[in-house]
Amino acid sequence: MLRRSHKKSRRGCLECKRRHVKCDEGRPVCVLCTMSGRTCRYACESPQDNPSTPNTPKSGPNSTSSVPSISPLAIASVSNPSWATFPNAETQQSSPALDEPLNMNHMELLIHTTLDKDVFSLGSHDTNYLTNVTNGLRISLESSYLLHQVLAFSARHLAFLHPERADIYLYQAVSLQTRAVSLFNASWNGIDESNCVAMLLFSSILGHHILADTLAKRDAGGLDAFMIHFVHCLDIQKGVHTIARTAWPLLMESELENILSWSSQYTSRIPIGNHCQQVKELINKAEGLTEEENEACHEAIRYLQVGFDAVHAEKEEEYGNRFHMIPSWILLVPPALRGLFVAKRREALVLLAYYALLLHHGRYLWQIGDAGLFILCIVEDYLGTEWAHWLKYLREEVNKTLLV
Template sequence: MLRRSHKKSRGGCVECKRRHVKCDENRPICRLCVLSDRDCSFASQDQQQQHDPSSRERSIESDRRHGETVLDLRNITPLTPVSIVDSPGNLPAQHPHDASLDDAINFDHMELLIHAIQDREMFEIGTGVGEYHASGIALGLKEALAAPYLMHELLAFSAQHMAFLHPERSAHYLHQAVSLQTRAISLFNTTWTEVNKSNCVAILLFSSILGHHLLADTLRKRDPGGLDAFIAHYVQCVEMHRGIYTIAKSAWPLLMQSELEPILTQSTAFTSRQPKGNDCEPIKKLINNSTALSQVEKDACHHTIQYLQVGIDAVAAKQEIFVNRHQMIYSLTMLVPPEMAALLAKKQPEALVLLAYYAILLHHGRELWQSGDAGLYVFGLINGYLGEEWDEWMQYPREKIVGDMAME
């Protein structure tokens, strides 16, 4: 029998040549490797190119020279399976490459996709979950067809939520979350160079889901490193979220012409509110009277306090049924100034007291899967670190968290 003739792919990728299939030679990742979720590389790639900075790295360095904040995922630490599992003994000692991830159609992935479509609780600290969940997921799936990094991160976050819902299978789902998130970041770093009209929606959705993922992981960690470990994770989360905020600002005109416009408008309306309550008056007084903070640092603290009060106002306004009362748990990490993150990183006492006020928001959201007992946990870490001389300033969050728990 005569074999059908075909044009050989001389410049195909290593994986397609190994499998003896025709490669479309699309770089940096060919379509077959995208569809089958395989690592794609080209042996014919110029060696000099491998040693020179990539276009993405050159773009990042250029942006930094011009004072721009960029979304740089090269140093993001992938999730570790101990994030949610209470007993490390439930985990396998190693996590070898999961062969099932190489399948073009994977029923484990289908389970995660169906869960993401049906379960609104995954994004319950996001904007307009009740109103926009169905349309948001539909938009995300449409964008993910052209941006595999978005699909991988959506599935990774779904796996993390499944690990919470099914603790008896948490090791299985957390392994999926780690593998899928690692692949998502790798694909993103390989394919993205700049934000434009064609990719701004996919990049913002990817960044937002990754931000939700990292925040949920941070809040559920119970690291033996105590406060130092929590601060390190939380500051990384803040820096990642500021990258999301920078993307949104730089691409705002394009995004407001996209299908994300209703969600972005609602989110902006919430974060632009003027604070009403006086819950944060004690911390304002502490910042104003501090001799350890510069004026720039005081301004950053007051900027953060304003958002904190808006968040506390929201959880108290139970009659506003169309407002996501817990959105500020997520939004605050995106809105705090870089000076505030620097104060947290060096464990400045005034910044830690301010973080204890953030723990009030976490405590109000203790029924959420992302928060759980994080409010009490974070308050305990800070209270144990600060000396007795800070008791006066810790009194209000103590009443709202510890006192509230005693009354239940």
């Protein structure tokens, strides 16, 4: 069998050379070694000089046996996709004021976090917002990665509120988020009761941040360009989900128990409505799907219907809100469906269009805006008229709102 050729990397790490794979030459740790948890060394380094050997999780009564040997979010700090999020963000010159441990720019972000309830809101009216934020900031004082991510998300919100200064705030958001992920990966040594809350808060806010960035994408290239960002968003959310799943027993004994129990019950609901009936029929008729892929599609449809049920519910709920499924669906997408998205399988794109309708219901939220309409349009353009039948219901629902 012929081996796939690749351009040799003369300055690649020793591990990639041993495996005969192309190294990206990233230092101190290359991408492939980070993803696979291998020790990354370069020819000019001694083992003592290289910090890349993954930490071994602590053992003890409060540790979990299934904790990965490297951070589930490690890849984010290496690839640093945030620089590609906004065209003008990387053109900002590095400012000494932004690189200091603490400065007035950070104070502005901190004050904004405490005063503006919309920063972390998904349309709910949180009467305990100040108390919750205060508790979160208290925890972040002991976990610098969490504090940096809180400030990054605050900067992201300010960029939305002040378009005339968006470049400045986006630069802050990218810088702080990059630093947050780096600090998180450097501190990763497993999850225990002392850090489980901070790690979940960090990963959740990071997930919301990446989702907001993804939904703001308007690159040239239509669906092909958007799907690159969307799949990357799914990969980040997988890391978030891994952290939550690993820490779940500990979190159920923390101050987050009430909201996490509600969220778990919410995503486990039996669907009521029939908004997704047509896409169910499409998946049932689809040819060439494996059993795993078929089940993944139906699982995603079930979550979507739970989301539509909440959107059309008459009353708001105690802990969550009617748009809770918007970030949750991205988090819960089965791995097999991710593969269908990568392949741009037509049936999976129709599923994405249904998610776009769910997004459109939340169009007044700052993280979402017109993302639902945009995604529906690029899916329609990609699939063409022969698939218009399967998208007709979605277009009619969106048009109803545009006429109001």
